[in-house]
Amino acid sequence: MAVQKPSIPKGTRDFGPEKMVRRNYIFSVIRSVFEQFGYMPLETPTMENLSVLTGKYGDEGDQLIFKMLNSGNYLSKTTAEDFQAGAKHLLPKIAEKGLRYDLTVPFARFVVMNRNEITFPFKRYQIQPVWRADRPQKGRYREFYQCDADVVGTDSLICEAEIIQMINKVFKGLNITDYSIKMNNRKILSGIVETIGAPGKETDFCVAIDKLDKIGFDKVLEELAGKGFSEDAIEQAKPILKLAGDNQSLLAQSKEILALSADGSKGVEELEEIFTYLDKFGAQDHHVDFDITLARGLSYYTGAIFEVKVNNVSIGSVSGGGRYDNLTGVFGLPDVPGVGFSFGVDRIYDVLEELDLFPKDNLVTTQLMIVNFDEASETHGLGLLAQLRNAGIKSEIYPNSAKLKKQMNYANKKAIPFVLMVGSEEISSGIYSLKNMETGEQLKLTIDQVIEQMK
Amino acid sequence: MAVQKPSIPKGTRDFGPEKMVRRNYIFSVIRSVFEQFGYMPLETPTMENLSVLTGKYGDEGDQLIFKMLNSGNYLSKTTAEDFQAGAKHLLPKIAEKGLRYDLTVPFARFVVMNRNEITFPFKRYQIQPVWRADRPQKGRYREFYQCDADVVGTDSLICEAEIIQMINKVFKGLNITDYSIKMNNRKILSGIVETIGAPGKETDFCVAIDKLDKIGFDKVLEELAGKGFSEDAIEQAKPILKLAGDNQSLLAQSKEILALSADGSKGVEELEEIFTYLDKFGAQDHHVDFDITLARGLSYYTGAIFEVKVNNVSIGSVSGGGRYDNLTGVFGLPDVPGVGFSFGVDRIYDVLEELDLFPKDNLVTTQLMIVNFDEASETHGLGLLAQLRNAGIKSEIYPNSAKLKKQMNYANKKAIPFVLMVGSEEISSGIYSLKNMETGEQLKLTIDQVIEQMK
Numbered sequence: 022m023a024v025q026k027p028s029i030p031k032g033t034r035d036f037g038p039e040k041m042v043r044r045n046y047i048f049s050v051i052r053s054v055f056e057q058f059g060y061m062p063l064e065t066p067t068m069e070n071l072s073v074l075t076g077k078y079g080d081e082g083d084q085l086i087f088k089m090l091n092s093g094n095y096l097s098k099t100t101a102e103d104f105q106a107g108a109k110h111l112l113p114k115i116a117e118k119g120l121r122y123d124l125t126v127p128f129a130r131f132v133v134m135n136r137n138e139i140t141f142p143f144k145r146y147q148i149q150p151v152w153r154a155d156r157p158q159k160g161r162y163r164e165f166y167q168c169d170a171d172v173v174g175t176d177s178l179i180c181e182a183e184i185i186q187m188i189n190k191v192f193k194g195l196n197i198t199d200y201s202i203k204m205n206n207r208k209i210l211s212g213i214v215e216t217i218g219a220p221g222k223e224t225d226f227c228v229a230i231d232k233l234d235k236i237g238f239d240k241v242l243e244e245l246a247g248k249g250f251s252e253d254a255i256e257q258a259k260p261i262l263k264l265a266g267d268n269q270s271l272l273a274q275s276k277e278i279l280a281l282s283a284d285g286s287k288g289v290e291e292l293e294e295i296f297t298y299l300d301k302f303g304a305q306d307h308h309v310d311f312d313i314t315l316a317r318g319l320s321y322y323t324g325a326i327f328e329v330k331v332n333n334v335s336i337g338s339v340s341g342g343g344r345y346d347n348l349t350g351v352f353g354l355p356d357v358p359g360v361g362f363s364f365g366v367d368r369i370y371d372v373l374e375e376l377d378l379f380p381k382d383n384l385v386t387t388q389l390m391i392v393n394f395d396e397a398s399e400t401h402g403l404g405l406l407a408q409l410r411n412a413g414i415k416s417e418i419y420p421n422s423a424k425l426k427k428q429m430n431y432a433n434k435k436a437i438p439f440v441l442m443v444g445s446e447e448i449s450s451g452i453y454s455l456k457n458m459e460t461g462e463q464l465k466l467t468i469d470q471v472i473e474q475m476k
Numbered sequence: 477m478a479v480q481k482p483s484i485p486k487g488t489r490d491f492g493p494e495k496m497v498r499r500n501y502i503f504s505v506i507r508s509v510f511e512q513f514g515y516m517p518l519e520t521p522t523m524e525n526l527s528v529l530t531g532k533y534g535d536e537g538d539q540l541i542f543k544m545l546n547s548g549n550y551l552s553k554t555t556a557e558d559f560q561a562g563a564k565h566l567l568p569k570i571a572e573k574g575l576r577y578d579l580t581v582p583f584a585r586f587v588v589m590n591r592n593e594i595t596f597p598f599k600r601y602q603i604q605p606v607w608r609a610d611r612p613q614k615g616r617y618r619e620f621y622q623c624d625a626d627v628v629g630t631d632s633l634i635c636e637a638e639i640i641q642m643i644n645k646v647f648k649g650l651n652i653t654d655y656s657i658k659m660n661n662r663k664i665l666s667g668i669v670e671t672i673g674a675p676g677k678e679t680d681f682c683v684a685i686d687k688l689d690k691i692g693f694d695k696v697l698e699e700l701a702g703k704g705f706s707e708d709a710i711e712q713a714k715p716i717l718k719l720a721g722d723n724q725s726l727l728a729q730s731k732e733i734l735a736l737s738a739d740g741s742k743g744v745e746e747l748e749e750i751f752t753y754l755d756k757f758g759a760q761d762h763h764v765d766f767d768i769t770l771a772r773g774l775s776y777y778t779g780a781i782f783e784v785k786v787n788n789v790s791i792g793s794v795s796g797g798g799r800y801d802n803l804t805g806v807f808g809l810p811d812v813p814g815v816g817f818s819f820g821v822d823r824i825y826d827v828l829e830e831l832d833l834f835p836k837d838n839l840v841t842t843q844l845m846i847v848n849f850d851e852a853s854e855t856h857g858l859g860l861l862a863q864l865r866n867a868g869i870k871s872e873i874y875p876n877s878a879k880l881k882k883q884m885n886y887a888n889k890k891a892i893p894f895v896l897m898v899g900s901e902e903i904s905s906g907i908y909s910l911k912n913m914e915t916g917e918q919l920k921l922t923i924d925q926v927i928e929q930m931k
Binding site for chain 1: 481482483484485488489490491492493496497500511512513514516517518519520521522523524525527528539540542543544545547548549550551552556559560562563566567570571572573575585586588589590593595597599600605607609618619627630632634635641645753756757758759807808841842845854855858859861862865868869870871872873875876885886889890
């Protein structure tokens with residue numbers, strides 16, 4: 022039989038025990054904060070009908086959706102003409118389903134399909150993988166997890182203030198201290214284009230200023246000129262893009278600049294209200310910096326937008342989100358406003374690794390291994406093992422009496438912190454040697470003392 | 477714009493908060509037992525190369541694998557002749573990847589690809605969904621979770637005894653008390669066909685006796701006759717299939733019957749050894765019943781096989797597994813024996829529901845909601861909320877001052893057990909009304925007392 026050398030698809034990953042334990046640590050911190058704020062879990066199917074997915078992510082997005090061949094004879098509804106007409110024409114006749122591309126569209130679908138059972142405001146979180154047929158490259162995968170939380174059915178800005186706090190609590194839980202939550206408001210961006218006399222050119226404006234970090238101030242102005250912004254408009258934009266000061270001062274300056282724009286003024290007011298809510302929550306160290314140049318993907322945000330970066334780490338934003346007016350309109354349910362945000366787990370993982378912030382002790386799986394010397398040792402050890410496990414201690418015995426070196430090597434590789442020696446002397450005395458694998462220190466203890474020690 | 481009525485693919489499900497919380501409860505019990513026994517988590521990609529999946533599940537299985545269209549112009553490598561040649565011929569030219577069909581093949585692939593990094597024996601558990609393009613029907617889904625644990629690289633029967641204990645601990649954790657773990661050994665089944673003079677007809681024998689429960693003794697004998705078993709063989713099989721007694725007695729009887737079959741005798745010995753290990757572990761109430769008629773899917777098992785049924789519930793087996801000699805041979809790595817088992821989470825869910833065993837209190841997400849009467853109430857409430865959350869209490873405030881009835885309805889629907897009233901009187905006195913939503917009882921408490929109470 023020909024033997025295959027197995028491989029995994031490009032852009033996908035296996036997560037072995039070490040990585041899993043670290044990822045689960047991140048997920049559990051995030052999950053517990055979501056739940057502390059009243060968000061409840063949701064999971065949607067991996068496959069969605071293409072009618073649900075298509076047209077929601079732009080033309081490029083549609084291309085990047087993984088499509089599933091219909092099962093059985095997938096050609097049964099096709100003709101030679103369909104084939105001749107090409108891949109795009111043939112597609113709907115051979116594929117009806119695709120893989121989840123993000124968590125927002127499935128959430129919107131869920132809300133619409135269950136609108137009569139859901140009590141609004143509906144706070145849900147969702148931690149699941151998504152798939153994109155992107156060209157794989159460093160840090161960009163075809164399968165990756167998203168962690169979203171959204172609350173829909175309310176326009177209360179308490180929700181924004183709570184999201185800020187959730188970000189703070191997650192970072193605190195992960196011991197990340199040096200980070201910044203940049204916040205802006207979509208209405209402020211409308212207000213700016215209105216104020217500089219370029220109404221309707223909002224998308225172009227946002228696309229350009231989104232590149233400030235990458236290409237710099239002058240190149241952004243060039244791009245604006247290229248997109249048909251008048252010299253006058255650009256002159257007026259300059260000082261706005263260069264506004265400086267603390268949050269209070271920036272809010273005051275923006276208010277003045279945007280005074281004649283209803284939209285712009287509303288945007289500033291909303292930001293002020295969010296800061297007020299943070300005060301009422303007593304959230305002083307909230308890490309929020311108002312940044313009038315933050316644009317973020319424009320598509321469906323209509324209010325506050327925010328993005329989180331960890332300082333002194335060359336990794337892009339690790340979280341972000343914003344408010345939208347109409348999540349579910351595309352599925353026929355109007356007037357469902359809400360606000361949501363997302364954590365990028367792969368990036369957070371990289372941050373924790375780069376800053377060496379993964380806790381050492383917490384991530385242990387097996388806490389203790391019993392060395393298996395011989396049959397008597399094994400027999401006695403099995404009884405001890407049952408006691409350890411009944412006491413809630415994660416433990417195992419080496420499954421046969423292999424050479425000591427081999428057993429110790431196993432414990433080492435598996436990062437098991439303690440090893441229990443059960444030789445003939447130990448069996449007769451009931452006093453066992455508990456070896457600390459890191460320090461090499463050995464203690465002589467009864468099994469009750471071992472249990473005590475391990476707890 | 478035409479509005480679509482959204483739907484989800486046949487055979488798939490959304491899991492809303494209530495179901496998620498219950499499913500997560502099951503997963504967490506299983507996960508904690510797996511870890512208590514030294515098993516470590518693994519996750520593999522949703523997509524596998526079809527070269528890895530195909531040929532591992534039989535012809536029928538190959539049909540049921542969901543295949544992914546290649547991204548981009550998937551027709552680029554095809555000709556009109558390929559199309560004419562039909563779906564089966566065209567498939568490999570337009571699809572290279574498929575969805576995970578089970579957790580065993582991806583695990584085998586992982587072991588082979590990482591054999592130099594893995595320290596054997598390797599104990600892994602894996603809790604992930606799998607996909608099958610089966611015809612959906614009651615209780616059979618196209619997307620469902622599997623929970624597998626396997627240990628590979630050892631033939632120690634301690635592993636079997638530990639698996640029995642893991643099943644016992646999971647069921648104890650879930651409060652399922654009335655169940656049976658049927659156990660047999662593949663070598664005993666070989667021994668039987670050898671002994672009754674029908675060597676080599678093992679598969680037919682197993683397929684037939686696998687139906688004992690469904691079609692009864694006489695029909696099984698008919699099927700054996702139909703498959704070419706001689707009258708004499710069938711006469712000899714009869715008493716074997718009707719063996720009765722407790723484990724000790726059954727083992728003794730089998731030993732005698734299979735005395736002339738090396739395989740059969742080995743099988744009985746292995747079972748005896750597993751029972752001995754259970755004794756050494758002190759696992760008395762192990763629920764194991766030796767059942768010489770248990771056949772189970774034959775394909776790759778070579779030693780102990782077992783299957784778990786909950787009594788007095790009309791739901792099939794909820795767990796099962798067995799030992800195999802050669803997990804990874806198909807990928808070019810011989811001599812990797814192991815033993816594994818799996819929990820059927822959907823069925824366990826149904827069992828817990830049918831027996832009303834889901835814990836009432838544990839599954840609460842939000843523990844307390846603050847009623848939002850008016851601006852003063854909200855402002856004061858936000859401060860209290862921060863205190864509650866800092867104390868680790870899952871809590872929320874209704875995000876605006878809606879009608880009381882609406883707020884109470886929200887708390888009810890979300891099954892929030894406590895509601896905190898913060899009116900003007902409460903604000904000035906610092907004594908708040910904590911209402912138990914189930915009993916209607918109201919307590920007057922300070923915020924510290926509320927926190928105390930909630931813990």
